[in-house]
Amino acid sequence: xxxxxxxxxxxxxxxxxxxxxxxxxxxxxxxxxxxxxxxxxxxxxxxxxxxxxxxxxxxxxxxxxxxxxxxxxxxxxxxxxxxxxxxxxxxxxxxxxxxxxxxxxxxxxxxxxxxxxxxxxxxxxxxxxxxxxxxxxxxx
Amino acid sequence: xxxxxxxxxxxxxxxxxxxxxxxxxxxxxxxxxxxxxxxxxxxxxxxxxxxxxxxxxxxxxxxxxxxxxxxxxxxxxxxxxxxxxxxxxxxxxxxxxxxxxxxxxxxxxxxxxxxxxxxxxxxxxxxxxxxxxxxxxxxxxxxxxxxxxxxxxxxxxxxxxxxxxxxxxxxxxxxxxxxxxxxxxxxxxxxxxxxxxxxxxxxxxxxxxxxxxxxxxxxxxxxxxxxxxxxxxxxxxxxxxxxxxxxxxxxxxxxxxxxxxxxxxxxxxxxxxxxxxxxxxxxxxxxxxxxxxxxxxxxxxxxxxxxxxxxxxxxxxxxxxxxxxxxxxxxxxxxxxxxxxxxxxxxxxxxxxxxxxxxxxxxxxxxxxxxxx
Numbered sequence: 001x002x003x004x005x006x007x008x009x010x011x012x013x014x015x016x017x018x019x020x021x022x023x024x025x026x027x028x029x030x031x032x033x034x035x036x037x038x039x040x041x042x043x044x045x046x047x048x049x050x051x052x053x054x055x056x057x058x059x060x061x062x063x064x065x066x067x068x069x070x071x072x073x074x075x076x077x078x079x080x081x082x083x084x085x086x087x088x089x090x091x092x093x094x095x096x097x098x099x100x101x102x103x104x105x106x107x108x109x110x111x112x113x114x115x116x117x118x119x120x121x122x123x124x125x126x127x128x129x130x131x132x133x134x135x136x137x138x139x140x
Numbered sequence: 141x142x143x144x145x146x147x148x149x150x151x152x153x154x155x156x157x158x159x160x161x162x163x164x165x166x167x168x169x170x171x172x173x174x175x176x177x178x179x180x181x182x183x184x185x186x187x188x189x190x191x192x193x194x195x196x197x198x199x200x201x202x203x204x205x206x207x208x209x210x211x212x213x214x215x216x217x218x219x220x221x222x223x224x225x226x227x228x229x230x231x232x233x234x235x236x237x238x239x240x241x242x243x244x245x246x247x248x249x250x251x252x253x254x255x256x257x258x259x260x261x262x263x264x265x266x267x268x269x270x271x272x273x274x275x276x277x278x279x280x281x282x283x284x285x286x287x288x289x290x291x292x293x294x295x296x297x298x299x300x301x302x303x304x305x306x307x308x309x310x311x312x313x314x315x316x317x318x319x320x321x322x323x324x325x326x327x328x329x330x331x332x333x334x335x336x337x338x339x340x341x342x343x344x345x346x347x348x349x350x351x352x353x354x355x356x357x358x359x360x361x362x363x364x365x366x367x368x369x370x371x372x373x374x375x376x377x378x379x380x381x382x383x384x385x386x387x388x389x390x391x392x393x394x395x396x397x398x399x400x401x402x403x404x405x406x407x408x409x410x411x412x413x414x415x416x417x418x419x420x421x422x423x424x425x426x427x428x429x430x431x432x433x434x435x436x437x438x439x440x441x442x443x444x445x446x447x448x449x450x451x452x453x454x455x456x457x458x459x460x461x462x463x464x465x466x467x468x469x470x471x472x473x474x475x476x477x478x479x480x481x482x483x484x485x486x487x488x489x490x491x492x493x494x495x496x497x498x499x500x501x502x503x504x505x506x507x508x509x510x511x512x513x
Contacts, residue, residue: 046170046173046174047173047174047175049437049458049459050435050436050437050459050466052436052437052487052488052489052490054489065489068488068489070437070459072174072175072367072371072458072459072461073169073174073367075437075439094435
């Protein structure tokens with residue numbers, strides 16, 4: 001496994017794919033995936049106070065909002081990377097949404113789903129995601 | 141952000157905090173994190189730079205008459221060295237601003253207004269000031285102002301002065317850390333403490349202000365920014381101009397038209413009186429403080445739903461850092477304004493139930509200026 005990418009205060013895990021909208025998507029095998037937000041995303045949102053989940057077993061089209069992460073001063077919609085069926089929300093976040101800030105890549109995962117029509121057009125590599133973060137940091 | 145206005149402490153804010161555009165001002169939204177800053181004010185002491193607010197002196201034989209015409213509160217009831225919260229209305233009884241007027245004598249008053257309204261209010265005061273024998277001075281740029289808030293605030297301030305601190309909603313000049321400042325027992329967090337204004341026409345203002353700011357931090361006051369200011373004022377149930385009311389909000393539908401802030405029947409023909417009295421008994425909506433019965437974050441602009449129809453709007457909302465409840469303010473139909481009544485809010489993709497509650501959200505025996513310490 002390659003080392004994690006570090007840009008300043010931000011870590012990018014190299015064991016998964018990313019989306020330009022700052023989600024990570026991890027392939028669990030058997031057509032199942034986990035989604036969460038990047039370290040950069042949680043640090044940009046700051047203190048996360050609530051996650052609005054959708055019903056488990058719901059099907060979503062690619063680019064549809066599958067949940068929303070709310071922080072004190074901002075919120076972020078999480079998009080379906082491809083056509084999928086939501087199978088599990090991370091219910092720990094109901095009482096401890098701050099887990100997303102503490103552990104964005106592990107305990108703070110958001111949802112698990114099955115691919116209905118896998119399509120990698122919205123997925124990018126950690127290196128490609130790094131370029132997006134660097135560009136955003138330049139623009140601040 | 142070069143076009144944004146800056147307070148005298150901008151360099152400090154830039155070095156220590158995250159800067160955002162607030163009503164045309166480059167102001168910090170957080171230094172550390174909002175919850176830490178918030179809890180420092182509820183449990184200890186926090187200091188806010190509120191220099192962006194406006195400070196206008198009104199002096200002369202006509203000072204009382206001018207101000208009593210401009211605000212809806214009956215200023216004849218305000219004593220010397222008293223700071224009085226009230227509202228300036230337009231002719232439609234909408235809000236020009238919410239302000240604090242402090243009386244030193246009948247002929248000397250200080251008006252403190254919101255930062256985003258300063259230009260407008262300064263013009264307004266000058267316009268109406270022509271009809272009265274007054275001298276007006278806008279000293280906003282030649283002064284700094286800090287809000288020092290929390291259960292330990294008075295103790296910290298007292299440790300920096302030999303003078304006795306004026307009480308809640310009282311004001312007076314004191315020597316603080318060797319500098320003459322105006323102390324007012326006011327603030328906008330729900331906690332005890334005060335606001336300290338340093339007036340200085342010289343170029344030393346910046347260094348003096350920075351020295352005073354640093355003294356407070358050295359004594360344990362947590363630097364707090366606008367993010368915490370917003371969550372604190374919301375927990376206390378206080379309104380934010382531009383979010384919760386504006387020029388189009390009728391004072392009788394605002395929930396703010398009560399004594400002593402507003403004496404709508406006072407004898408004086410204050411600006412907006414006719415439109416205020418014409419609305420009595422005809423209110424259609426009302427602004428309430430609410431909590432969501434289910435989880436969710438209601439935000440400014442989200443629709444209020446009653447019987448399946450859009451029937452109002454959320455003006456502010458957050459998750460209370462103290463109680464963890466999801467709270468907010470909203471305009472709802474007047475008939476639903478009583479505590480305990482229920483309505484719904486469209487929160488993103490869900491319609492969530494909300495309940496009208498009294499404010500503040502916290503237990504006043506444990507938190508706020510009236511706590512039993």
